[in-house]
């Protein structure tokens with residue numbers, strides 16, 4: 571892979587240990603993907619923020635990097651949700667020893683110069699750069715959204731590679747950064763009965779889960795409308811990323827692609843695979859974290875009623891503040907729900923601490939992870955049904 575003189579110097583350690591390590595990561599990735607060079611990026615989005623996922627090893631690593639003199643992120647860098655509500659953790663049954671480590675992780679990232687985003691929907695809280703801009707995003711649902719909906723370019727980065735990009739301001743020029751690799755390679759033909767129109771985050775989550783599992787490369791959905799709501803697009807991207815390696819989808823009618831069908835049979839089988847409970851003892855909204863539009867819809871759907879069981883709503887602080895200013899947050903809190911800000915719906919000890927056997931959620935991705943991380947059963951239902959069944 572071609573390196574400029576200054577990249578070579580950084581790789582040789584002339585600009586310090588942190589940059590040397592970061593360039594080593596990029597070089598290794600470049601060799602694996604047969605890339606010819608590195609390219610500058612405008613935005614890095616880093617994952618690996620929850621103590622539940624990175625543990626002591628990740629914490630030590632970040633602390634070590636952040637203590638190297640002069641080490642700062644070179645480009646605008648946002649971070650994924652962390653493992654607790656940073657301000658309210660003590661009121662939410664988070665063990666103090668866990669909180670202490672989580673705060674140290676946040677502190678290390680802050681020393682490196684992050685925007686305090688703590689969100690997996692960064693495109694909602696910060697201005698999106700022009701189409702075609704190269705970025706390096708580690709959160710799979712956000713990366714797929716970036717390529718497919720925003721038309722900005724990223725590969726599906728790992729926590730380590732996005733960190734290397736944040737430190738260097740560069741990424742490997744490969745895969746989805748290159749025009750020719752952004753063409754459809756695999757079709758999913760949606761052939762549902764006439765009366766079954768895909769609608770809402772559950773339907774799109776099921777389609778994404780099936781497609782992520784069975785399709786490869788750039789997925790082309792055929793037989794669905796190009797225009798979907800933000801919530802449906804978000805659910806589709808999140809579910810594709812949960813079980814597959816694809817980093818982008820399109821909607822089209824190309825001929826000659828390897829093709830699979832998504833009929834009522836595939837819908838039902840996939841739904842049953844995700845949803846293994848009829849009901850939930852608690853309600854979880856916000857995987858990916860809820861957007862302002864979704865909070866508006868939720869507040870509208872409450873109709874002044876009250877939740878019959880524990881309901882937790884995950885969103886970023888920025889979105890919460892906006893929802894507060896518009897009155898949606900107050901309506902949702904008055905109905906008995908608890909907001910958990912800046913945290914991940916699945917990778918937080920909070921769900922286990924609820925001590926429930928099952929939860930109900932509208933997210934296929936949330937269902938996938940909560941079953942595995944917290945050993946709960948999960949009922950997958952759309953928001954309207956959840957509200958109808960769980961409010962008085």
Ligand code: F3S
Nearest residue numbers: 690857858914915916
């Ligand atoms: Fe976001 Fe965590 Fe779900 S990062 S997409 S809430 S698994």
